[in-house]
Amino acid sequence: MYAQMIKSTGEGVKSLDEMDPQERAFQERINANDKIEPKDWMPDGYRKNLIRQIGQHAHSEIVGQLPEGNWITRAPTLERKAILLAKVQDEAGHGLYLYCAAETLGVSRDQMTRDLLSGKMKYSSIFNYPTLTWADMGAVGWLVDGAAIMNQVPLQRTSYGPYARAMVRICKEESFHQRQGYDIMMKMANGTEAQRKMAQDALNRFWGPSLMMFGPSDENSVHSAQSMAWKIKMNSNDELRQKFVDQTVPQAEYLGLTVPDDTLRWNEERGHYDFAQPDWDEFFDVLKGNGPCNTERLEARNKAWDEGRWVREGLLAHAAKKRAAAAQVAAE
Numbered sequence: 001m002y003a004q005m006i007k008s009t010g011e012g013v014k015s016l017d018e019m020d021p022q023e024r025a026f027q028e029r030i031n032a033n034d035k036i037e038p039k040d041w042m043p044d045g046y047r048k049n050l051i052r053q054i055g056q057h058a059h060s061e062i063v064g065q066l067p068e069g070n071w072i073t074r075a076p077t078l079e080r081k082a083i084l085l086a087k088v089q090d091e092a093g094h095g096l097y098l099y100c101a102a103e104t105l106g107v108s109r110d111q112m113t114r115d116l117l118s119g120k121m122k123y124s125s126i127f128n129y130p131t132l133t134w135a136d137m138g139a140v141g142w143l144v145d146g147a148a149i150m151n152q153v154p155l156q157r158t159s160y161g162p163y164a165r166a167m168v169r170i171c172k173e174e175s176f177h178q179r180q181g182y183d184i185m186m187k188m189a190n191g192t193e194a195q196r197k198m199a200q201d202a203l204n205r206f207w208g209p210s211l212m213m214f215g216p217s218d219e220n221s222v223h224s225a226q227s228m229a230w231k232i233k234m235n236s237n238d239e240l241r242q243k244f245v246d247q248t249v250p251q252a253e254y255l256g257l258t259v260p261d262d263t264l265r266w267n268e269e270r271g272h273y274d275f276a277q278p279d280w281d282e283f284f285d286v287l288k289g290n291g292p293c294n295t296e297r298l299e300a301r302n303k304a305w306d307e308g309r310w311v312r313e314g315l316l317a318h319a320a321k322k323r324a325a326a327a328q329v330a331a332e
């Protein structure tokens with residue numbers, strides 16, 4: 001499989017001299033940090049790659065509601081329940097902004113949804129892990145939203161205008177999500193012995209999968225080189241993973257929790273933490289559909305789609321009626 005990959009070393013990315021005049025003018029706009037807008041000319045590969053990345057991101061927001069939605073009815077207080085409910089609703093909103101951004105590239109939301117439901121399009125691997133205890137709501141907010149922000153703040157400067165603008169609002173909300181997760185962890189880590197153990201267990205289970213959110217190592221990343229040349233991605237997978245570890249380890253220490261990595265050390269020379277890579281075999285297995293919750297997640301989305309058919313049909317029939325009435329008034 002890896003033999004077919006274009007490595008992120010730059011192999012497969014055309015230099016300005018190899019481009020035809022249209023491609024070259026496009027690349028020069030990107031290099032000058034111009035925003036590309038929907039009606040502008042763009043290479044086919046740029047359009048396809050953006051649809052893939054934005055679509056996968058949108059699907060992640062939607063499927064990402066499931067592990068947390070699981071705890072809304074069991075939140076320990078009314079306040080926690082209201083906060084979690086608002087967070088899960090925010091994720092639906094993020095999905096909508098992103099589907100709209102992808103639609104400006106000429107793909108329909110229906111098509112993207114069909115591709116999610118059939119398993120053709122991916123969503124983030126992290127959402128194929130179960131949320132077993134209330135502390136997992138803390139770990140998801142702290143680590144998963146924390147990793148999402150690390151990845152998404154630079155995407156506010158991405159070259160495609162509608163994507164960059166969607167990311168501005170999303171990042172504001174993700175910051176609140178991360179803080180609420182850390183707040184749950186603080187309560188648990190400073191609570192009873194049973195609560196502290198629960199918090200440590202959540203960190204143990206979510207640490208590796210959170211590191212995987214940034215994608216495979218740079219040398220195994222298929223899209224990084226071209227995506228970075230087009231500023232669809234602003235940093236490499238390994239760069240962002242390192243930034244996440246550097247930011248998160250002191251936060252774990254403040255909680256009095258232990259990051260589940262015996263090799264974790266501050267490296268004075270590099271000015272970064274050295275850390276163990278996550279289990280990449282497990283990552284690729286989850287991508288193939290073999291994670292603990294892949295089947296359950298797709299079943300849940302398919303069920304929601306099937307059971308929502310009457311609502312969609314009702315809304316479409318209403319819109320058609322209104323259009324027909326307006327056309328009749330215009331004709332009179």
Ligand code: FAQ
Pocket residue numbers: 052053056057058060061064065091122123124125126140144145148151212213214215216220221222223224227233237287
């Ligand atoms: N999971 O060549 P690369 C969130 C795939 S939002 C699944 O390195 P790329 C909010 C990749 O698609 C989380 N698949 O790929 C929230 C490609 O396969 P393909 C989502 C993955 O695109 C919080 C192949 O591996 N965020 O969490 C993953 O350059 C809480 C080769 O990889 C975004 O989508 C993965 N982790 O880099 C919601 C951000 N990693 O398509 C609810 C935007 C890689 O060729 C609750 N996306 N793959 O078949 C990105 O920045 C990039 O797409 C990466 C991957 C960094 C995810």
